[in-house]
Amino acid sequence: MxxxxxxxxxxxxxxxxxxxxxxxxxxxxxxxxxxxxxxxxTFLRCLNQLEKVDSGTIELDGLTxxxxxxxxAEYAKSSELRQITLKMGMVFQSFNLFPHKNVLExxxxxxxxxxxxxxxxxxxxxxxxxxxxxxxxxxxxxPYQLSGGQAQRVAIARALCMHPEILCFDxxxxxxxxxxxxxxxxxxxxxxxEEMTMIVVTHEMEFAREVxxxxxxxxxxxxxxxxxxxxxFASQNPRTRRFIYGETE
Amino acid sequence: MQFRIxxxxxxLFNLIKTLATGIMPTIRIFVFxxxxxxxxxxxxxxxxxxxxxxxxxxxxxxxxxxxxxPLMLQLLFSYFLISSLEWSPxxxxxxxxxxxxxxxxxxxxxxxxxxxxxxxxIFRGGIQSIHEGQREAAKVLxxxxxxxxxxxxxxxxxxxxxxxxxxxxVTLVKDTSIAKVISVSLDNRTILHVAEKQVSALASIExxxxxxxxxxxxxxxxxxxxxxxxxxxxxxx
Ligand SMILES: Nc1ncnc2c1ncn2[C@@H]1O[C@H](COP(=O)(O)OP(=O)(O)OP(=O)(O)O)[C@@H](O)[C@H]1O
Ligand SMILES: [Mg+2]
Numbered sequence: 001m002x003x004x005x006x007x008x009x010x011x012x013x014x015x016x017x018x019x020x021x022x023x024x025x026x027x028x029x030x031x032x033x034x035x036x037x038x039x040x041x042t043f044l045r046c047l048n049q050l051e052k053v054d055s056g057t058i059e060l061d062g063l064t065x066x067x068x069x070x071x072x073a074e075y076a077k078s079s080e081l082r083q084i085t086l087k088m089g090m091v092f093q094s095f096n097l098f099p100h101k102n103v104l105e106x107x108x109x110x111x112x113x114x115x116x117x118x119x120x121x122x123x124x125x126x127x128x129x130x131x132x133x134x135x136x137x138x139x140x141x142x143p144y145q146l147s148g149g150q151a152q153r154v155a156i157a158r159a160l161c162m163h164p165e166i167l168c169f170d171x172x173x174x175x176x177x178x179x180x181x182x183x184x185x186x187x188x189x190x191x192x193x194e195e196m197t198m199i200v201v202t203h204e205m206e207f208a209r210e211v212x213x214x215x216x217x218x219x220x221x222x223x224x225x226x227x228x229x230x231x232x233f234a235s236q237n238p239r240t241r242r243f244i245y246g247e248t249e
Numbered sequence: 250m251q252f253r254i255x256x257x258x259x260x261l262f263n264l265i266k267t268l269a270t271g272i273m274p275t276i277r278i279f280v281f282x283x284x285x286x287x288x289x290x291x292x293x294x295x296x297x298x299x300x301x302x303x304x305x306x307x308x309x310x311x312x313x314x315x316x317x318x319p320l321m322l323q324l325l326f327s328y329f330l331i332s333s334l335e336w337s338p339x340x341x342x343x344x345x346x347x348x349x350x351x352x353x354x355x356x357x358x359x360x361x362x363x364x365x366x367x368x369x370x371i372f373r374g375g376i377q378s379i380h381e382g383q384r385e386a387a388k389v390l391x392x393x394x395x396x397x398x399x400x401x402x403x404x405x406x407x408x409x410x411x412x413x414x415x416x417x418x419v420t421l422v423k424d425t426s427i428a429k430v431i432s433v434s435l436d437n438r439t440i441l442h443v444a445e446k447q448v449s450a451l452a453s454i455e456x457x458x459x460x461x462x463x464x465x466x467x468x469x470x471x472x473x474x475x476x477x478x479x480x481x482x483x484x485x486x
Contacts, residue, residue, distance in 0.1 A: 048389050086391050096386035100404045100485050110390035113400065144486040162390060 001026045007056030016042045018221035027195040031208035034218035040201040044168045048090045089164030093171040095151040097143040104139040107161050129157035133187050149180030169200040254455045271440030278425050285361035290368025297373050315366035321427045324359045353437040356428045371413045375406035408482045415475035422468050
């Protein structure tokens with residue numbers, strides 16, 4: 001469903017993505033792991049059009065976001081890009097809830113404004129999503145009144161309200177303590193059970209091992225290994241082992 | 250100092266009645282200046298932080314010129330410059346009739362151009378105070394840049410800049426007195442225009458005392474109004 005081919009991206013002289021390719025199929029959960037600075041966030045941000053790639057192909061559901069023409073990325077026209085935006089969801093490490101809107105308003109904002117959904121329908125759907133993440137009794141709370149774990153669950157519910165085909169997570173639990181991490185991971189496990197397609201950048205190896213269908217190990221802007229968890233965690237590749245088990249040669 | 254008028258109820262009543270004719274024109278300058286300068290200030294601020302140098306540079310120069318020169322001089326200069334021009338249909342469209350409407354419009358426009366520069370700097374700070382993540386969250390949810398600006402960023406910007414706006418509003422109330430350097434048509438005379446006539450006609454400074462009181466009350470109301478607005482945005486952090 002999602003195809004990224006040979007994606008390159010530099011910030012000035014710094015090459016951050018050095019030919020990343022990744023395919024994600026429907027209903028798959030892909031965990032993206034790798035050391036700090038390996039380009040995981042940048043890759044997700046390129047998929048969500050928060051950064052522009054220098055070259056490479058990105059396709060979603062048969063729609064082309066960009067492809068390489070004369071060694072440079074050529075982006076589709078804006079109407080097509082918009083369609084792709086609507087098929088992608090993104091959950092940030094820092095939640096990025098809208099502080100001036102309460103939980104319910106955060107959830108209905110995009111359905112009302114972007115999808116032009118009738119208000120009562122948007123509210124009904126928002127409550128449904130809130131019950132999924134276990135926060136039905138918090139709809140009148142403002143973001144500053146929520147714990148980090150609650151805020152992240154609201155952010156997930158907000159993304160779900162747009163019915164994305166793929167949901168991307170960039171270290172969704174890195175700002176949380178272990179207890180709050182658990183409640184967010186529980187929500188993500190439920191989503192995986194409901195066959196949500198997900199790409200999750202994470203340092204939670206436990207989660208990657210249990211929930212992911214595939215684990216992708218990135219280093220230095222390249223994909224080093226891409227395999228089912230049992231295979232990847234038993235990898236013989238020294239770089240992979242060094243990252244996962246902290247082994248030194 | 251003798252209070253000839255304050256001790257004579259009838260004279261005092263007549264003076265107050267006369268000065269009162271200047272209240273609405275003064276308030277009008279204040280209100281119209283704010284209505285024009287805030288949107289203009291927001292636009293200038295947006296241009297000031299844009300990625301296009303062709304927008305940034307002229308706006309910076311504009312803000313520098315406006316903030317470095319006196320408003321009174323700007324007003325006199327624009328007034329005499331424009332009144333020296335041949336009254337073309339374009340000028341007629343912008344400033345109205347040269348004798349009856351031009352002076353007051355020139356005042357309001359120049360005030361707005363001046364205050365917009367100050368507001369632009371304030372809003373620029375406000376725009377930059379918004380976390381990049383807010384824009385990004387709005388974008389991945391599918392909001393357009395315009396929707397994101399007006400629905401997500403602007404409400405938060407107003408909350409952060411409101412204390413600075415209050416300062417400018419208070420200053421603007423006092424700056425309406427600068428309009429006095431331009432002669433305006435009868436029904437546009439500000440309270441200071443009127444008071445000055447009275448001071449010389451009555452050979453007394455008592456009208457000025459009443460004008461002082463007017464400004465105290467006017468600014469008291471403005472400050473309370475701003476406090477209410479600030480409080481209405483206190484429901485979140
Ligand atoms: N906007 C930017 N401008 C310049 N350099 C950037 C920018 N964004 C990221 N980088 C650089 O790109 C490199 C890769 O960053 P990225 O955030 O993608 O890594 P990551 O794998 O997500 O790391 P982490 O695990 O720490 O989140 C880093 O060296 C970072 O400093
Ligand atoms: Mg990262």
